[in-house]
Amino acid sequence: MFSRLSQVARHLSRPLPNLGHSSAASALPRKAGMVSGPSAAERASKKIHTAACLIIGDEVLGGKTNSNYFANWCFGLGINLKRIEVIEDDEAEIIEAVRRMSDRYDLVVTSGGIGPTHDDITYSSVAKAFGLPLVVHQETFARMKKLSKPHPGQPNFSWDEDSPALRARLRMAELPTDPSRPLGEQCIAPCDELWVPVAVVHGNIHILPGVPSLFEKLLDGLTPLVLPRLADPQGNGSARVMISTPLPESQVAGYLSELAARVAPKGVKVGSYPRWGKKTNTVTLVGKDKQFLESITPEVLHHVNGRLIKVEGEDDEVEAE
Numbered sequence: 001m002f003s004r005l006s007q008v009a010r011h012l013s014r015p016l017p018n019l020g021h022s023s024a025a026s027a028l029p030r031k032a033g034m035v036s037g038p039s040a041a042e043r044a045s046k047k048i049h050t051a052a053c054l055i056i057g058d059e060v061l062g063g064k065t066n067s068n069y070f071a072n073w074c075f076g077l078g079i080n081l082k083r084i085e086v087i088e089d090d091e092a093e094i095i096e097a098v099r100r101m102s103d104r105y106d107l108v109v110t111s112g113g114i115g116p117t118h119d120d121i122t123y124s125s126v127a128k129a130f131g132l133p134l135v136v137h138q139e140t141f142a143r144m145k146k147l148s149k150p151h152p153g154q155p156n157f158s159w160d161e162d163s164p165a166l167r168a169r170l171r172m173a174e175l176p177t178d179p180s181r182p183l184g185e186q187c188i189a190p191c192d193e194l195w196v197p198v199a200v201v202h203g204n205i206h207i208l209p210g211v212p213s214l215f216e217k218l219l220d221g222l223t224p225l226v227l228p229r230l231a232d233p234q235g236n237g238s239a240r241v242m243i244s245t246p247l248p249e250s251q252v253a254g255y256l257s258e259l260a261a262r263v264a265p266k267g268v269k270v271g272s273y274p275r276w277g278k279k280t281n282t283v284t285l286v287g288k289d290k291q292f293l294e295s296i297t298p299e300v301l302h303h304v305n306g307r308l309i310k311v312e313g314e315d316d317e318v319e320a321e
Helices: 002-011 040-045 058-062 067-077 091-104 122-129 138-147 164-171 212-229 249-266 290-303 316-320
Strands: 050-056 080-087 107-111 134-136 174-176 198-201 205-208 239-245 269-273 281-287 307-309
Touching: 050 067, 050 091, 067 080, 067 107, 067 212, 080 091, 091 107, 091 122, 091 205, 107 212, 122 134, 122 174, 122 198, 122 205, 174 198, 198 212, 205 212, 239 290, 249 269, 249 281, 249 290, 281 290, 290 307
Parallel strands: 050 080, 050 107, 107 205
Antiparallel strands: 134 174, 198 205, 239 281, 239 307, 269 281
């Protein structure tokens, strides 16, 4: 079997390693000056306070992305989501973005660009960003064979014979690999029912697929691994108080500015959001000390003539009646 895979690998446009052995490219040193700052091992063990999300793919530039799910995931764990970017399938843009985000944030998640087609270039671009070789990950390939269902359009597909379809599938198991680090820390399989892995590069970049159902399952599967590295290991996350006010922003701006300065030392953020064309605006209080938030809520309700809501706009119908 291994010899057949080696023959398949030699047919690829970019040489792949034998499934059972490391590629010669894996012995090559990283390019000088390619990366700086903490090592990958240090980034992988650092406490997680901040996060960023990089959405990759031409098709998502005009549509729905996974950023909302990731934002809610971070909020629930008390991780401060600092940045979300959406970029096209462009190697230079991916390289610049992952280097910058890896340096600035504790946890980086990418979404998209890891399929079998020519424009799925996330793995190769991230590998190039950190001077790493691409290596066929044996365990991922084995899981792919075990869990993949036959495609109706490929009735004669064989895992043992070279074909364009097999080469395309091999691309999805070819991961950026640092030969100096344990392989188990660079490829995680958080969901038993999925063969798709989460590739972890440079210690803090987690590469996920763009398909929402897969992205959500894999992200949720990462939660137990992330919890021990949180500032609050219990993962209690943040709390939010949402208030609907009939007053215009200009009328409450002075009070909210004073409130924001007063509660900032407690880690509370005060938000004010206009709702164009509606009769109410929204004020929010966000922080990790739920008890403190509850203690200041009556004061805020009084000053903005507001009412508590769970979802923005939930009192619109009441108002119309």
